[in-house]
Amino acid sequence: MYALRGDSKPQTMAEKYFASRYGVPMINRPEDLPQTGTVLWSIHSFRDAYKVAAMSHLKGDAEWVTGGNAATNPTGVAWIMDRIFLGDAWAEFGQILAGDRSHPSLYNPSDPGPVPLNEEPIPDHPVAPGVVMMSVGCPRRCLFCVNAFRRPYEEQDQQVILDYVRGSARKGIDLISNSSSDVSYYEDITRTLADAGKTDTGISMAMAATSDEVIAARKREMLWGIEGMSQRMRKLMNKPIKRALLRERLIRALQLGKQVRTVYQFNFPTETVEDWEEFLGDVEHVREACDSGYWAIPFIPHQPTAMTPTQWLRPQYSLDMVERIMAFRKSMFGSKENGVGVYVPAPLYPRGWFQQVLSEWLPITPALAAAAQALPHKAPIPELVSRMDDAGFDVSHIFDSDKPKDYAFPWDHIQPWMDRDRLWHFAKRLRKGGAVAG
Numbered sequence: 001m002y003a004l005r006g007d008s009k010p011q012t013m014a015e016k017y018f019a020s021r022y023g024v025p026m027i028n029r030p031e032d033l034p035q036t037g038t039v040l041w042s043i044h045s046f047r048d049a050y051k052v053a054a055m056s057h058l059k060g061d062a063e064w065v066t067g068g069n070a071a072t073n074p075t076g077v078a079w080i081m082d083r084i085f086l087g088d089a090w091a092e093f094g095q096i097l098a099g100d101r102s103h104p105s106l107y108n109p110s111d112p113g114p115v116p117l118n119e120e121p122i123p124d125h126p127v128a129p130g131v132v133m134m135s136v137g138c139p140r141r142c143l144f145c146v147n148a149f150r151r152p153y154e155e156q157d158q159q160v161i162l163d164y165v166r167g168s169a170r171k172g173i174d175l176i177s178n179s180s181s182d183v184s185y186y187e188d189i190t191r192t193l194a195d196a197g198k199t200d201t202g203i204s205m206a207m208a209a210t211s212d213e214v215i216a217a218r219k220r221e222m223l224w225g226i227e228g229m230s231q232r233m234r235k236l237m238n239k240p241i242k243r244a245l246l247r248e249r250l251i252r253a254l255q256l257g258k259q260v261r262t263v264y265q266f267n268f269p270t271e272t273v274e275d276w277e278e279f280l281g282d283v284e285h286v287r288e289a290c291d292s293g294y295w296a297i298p299f300i301p302h303q304p305t306a307m308t309p310t311q312w313l314r315p316q317y318s319l320d321m322v323e324r325i326m327a328f329r330k331s332m333f334g335s336k337e338n339g340v341g342v343y344v345p346a347p348l349y350p351r352g353w354f355q356q357v358l359s360e361w362l363p364i365t366p367a368l369a370a371a372a373q374a375l376p377h378k379a380p381i382p383e384l385v386s387r388m389d390d391a392g393f394d395v396s397h398i399f400d401s402d403k404p405k406d407y408a409f410p411w412d413h414i415q416p417w418m419d420r421d422r423l424w425h426f427a428k429r430l431r432k433g434g435a436v437a438g
């Protein structure tokens, strides 16, 4: 298995699980690639397609097989891969290692018929030391989120989690879930963890479902995906956190001495400076209500995502908004000296975002990768499109408009659990909110 993150040790969850459970050796030197009969890759981010392109000349006669989060839409890497596993392969990996290539979700790019995303049951054993899967998918329907639309929601048997929490010698246990507070038995687990003097180390929660009890019992950071900067924006994207609730939960967590991390997105459709000003008002309100604490606020540039209702949206990136975020980031330097310390990491700039979008839509060949990597770090999207055109790549169709319902996307041969008609049903919310013409 090739360690794309440049370390000989497994880094991603898939690398850790498959390397330890199946004894798969890790390689991390490009020069080892030609001598390796079958190379396994774990594609974690759409930008990994550029790393693969940089090594594609070393493939020779080897077989390359990939899987991973970003390989669920394999457009960027399909040109160089022999097989791509679409979905998790907890159970199937052994068969793949043994040479079986017959699984229906093991996509062969030279035979691109309809391919189903794999939906296997959640493993009932730890997937890494101290790591157990508590749920997959998500019962909510935030319009931008792959977790809501690519596979049905499923919870681990409660007894499996209880037995693990009670039986493990570890103090910190990672119960993996896209939204822990939505797991039907999470309050029971919270109590069991507390009784055993243990903690859940890695949780992301839905703010509307996070009870006082869960906040009070939490020993680590509170992580909430807020996403939209304003109540209007969150409603449009079907993540309806009311402003009053947002403020109240943040204040409660900080006053209870919890570190807080709230993830926001920018570049949502119809977003304006008024949405931003609402966000600023919320920060000011919370800081006035709390004397101290730590609050991290990362911003992610929204990217319309394949197989979700946002796939029909025109990808947009606002330079004005990223400048506002950067100015706010600067204004918060030293904020812990006079109250809640607010930390805002620098968001992804247009070039990195643009490269991600390209790899959802186009094969990332070495020539295309070179053109995309030569783009300026920060420029308006029309300029990036024009520079790609100068380099011989017409990418204007991706960025020029919203798409009609029957648009032929490059990922249409992948069949997620939710079909196009139902995705479109959700996408119509965006039309009602004025995000999409028609």
Ligand code: SF4
Pocket: 138, 139, 140, 141, 142, 145, 146, 147, 148, 178, 179, 206, 225, 239
């Ligand atoms: S609550 Fe989180 S994981 Fe669930 S659909 Fe919304 S953003 Fe996705």
